[in-house]
Amino acid sequence: MKESTTDDRTLDANAVAGMLETLFGADMTVADSKCAACGREGEVGTLLAYTMAPGVVLRCPACSAVMLRMVETPRGTLVEAKGLAFVRMNR
Amino acid sequence: MATIKAIRDETPRVRSYTLGLPSWTPHRPGQHYDVRLTAADGYSVQRSYSIASGPETDGEIALTVERVVDGEVSPFLHDVAVVGDRIEVRGPIGGYFVWEATLGGPLLLIAGGSGIVPLMAMIRHRAATASRIPTRLLYSSRAPEDIIYANELRDLEARNDGLEVLHTLTRSQPAGWTGYARRIDDAMLAEVRRPLGDAPLVYICGPTPLVEGAANGLVRIGVSAQRIRTERFGPSGK
Structure with missing residues (x-):
């Protein structure tokens, strides 16, 4: 929760829960995730969401690295997740 | 599709919408519904609104919506939508920010x-x-x-x-x-x-x-x- 990385356009990943559920087929806000950059682990719902761009960007709340990008393109939905070390849908 | 059953003014900029849902499932307090509006040309826009009601009201939910200047969904709900209208919703969504x-x-x-x-x-x-x-x-x-x-x-x-x-x-x-x-x-x-x-x-x-x-x-x-x-x-x- 570094104040320097957030402003009043910052949302939680909760705000894009519906889009995530469409992509992954499950409620992702309670899935565990790990940041590939700094190693922070936390529920996807704790990630910061930026929705003002054409797509959606999820960033790590600890180091602000981009963890997930999702954008609708004419050819389909593009998901880029190289900032995500893992995501675990808990049983 | 949900049907608007009632609209109530909460404050000058905030209104509550009671929505009847044909396939209602009880939500967890804190969850949202997504509301999607689609224009005749196919352009569509979606916003996520928190549910204001508890899960104890069978068959309906209440969404409370603040009118956002320059918004795309909230001005429609405030200025255009009337009781009886049908709107596209999806939910309940999100299990992180919930309390029971x-x-x-x-x-x-x-x-x-x-x-x-x-x-x-x-x-x-x-x-x-x-x-x-x-x-x-x-x-x-x-x-x-x-x-x-x-x-x-x-x-x-x-x-x-x-x-x-x-x-x-x-x-x-x-x-x-x-x-x-x-x-x-x-x-x-x-x-x-x-x-x-x-x-x-x-x-x-x-x-x-x-x-x-x-x-x-x-x-x-x-x-x-x-x-x-x-x-x-x-x-x-x-």
């Missing part, structure tokens, strides 16, 4: 502006299940006319079942106001938290600066970050 009576407490709820909405679902659920979990709501508004659910909160507090409501009015206060009259700060957080002990379960919802200020302040006064759940909303989100 079975999760226990004591409960500290902190709201800024229309951030009260998901917390109201929790408060209504608490009342509907006759829970006596000690609960304090700290609710920051700009002016008295901006307080959403003011009468209902007063009535619920008067039940004396362990719910206390503390308001702060940051911009203008009525004559004789005895509540807080400043932005949320560490001293206020400490006063509000004290009767709940050291380890309340905390839910904070509001604009990002309020949410981060309150969450960081609670950690500074000794509340474990593990006990704090936050939901930020911005101009695009709600």
Whole structure:
């Protein structure tokens, strides 16, 4: 929760829960995730969401690295997740 | 598709919409529904709105929507939608920012502006299940006319079942106001938290600066970050 990385356009990943559920087929806000950059682990719902761009960007709340990008393109939905070390849908 | 069954003015900029759902499933207090509008040319826009009602109202939900200047969905709901209209919704969504009576407490709820909405679902659920979990709501508004659910909160507090409501009015206060009259700060957080002990379960919802200020302040006064759940909303989100 570094104040320097957030402003009043910052949302939680909760705000894009519906889009995530469409992509992954499950409620992702309670899935565990790990940041590939700094190693922070936390529920996807704790990630910061930026929705003002054409797509959606999820960033790590600890180091602000981009963890997930999702954008609708004419050819389909593009998901880029190289900032995500893992995501675990808990049983 | 949901049908608008009732529309109620809450404040000059905030309205509640009761939606009848043909395939209703009970939600968890704090969850959202997505509302999607699609124009004749196929352009569509979607926004996520917190559910204001508890899961105890069979077959319907209430969404409380603040009119966002330059918004795409909220101006439609405020200016165009009427009772009987059908709108496309999907939900309930999200399992992170939720509270049910079975999760226990004591409960500290902190709201800024229309951030009260998901917390109201929790408060209504608490009342509907006759829970006596000690609960304090700290609710920051700009002016008295901006307080959403003011009468209902007063009535619920008067039940004396362990719910206390503390308001702060940051911009203008009525004559004789005895509540807080400043932005949320560490001293206020400490006063509000004290009767709940050291380890309340905390839910904070509001604009990002309020949410981060309150969450960081609670950690500074000794509340474990593990006990704090936050939901930020911005101009695009709600």
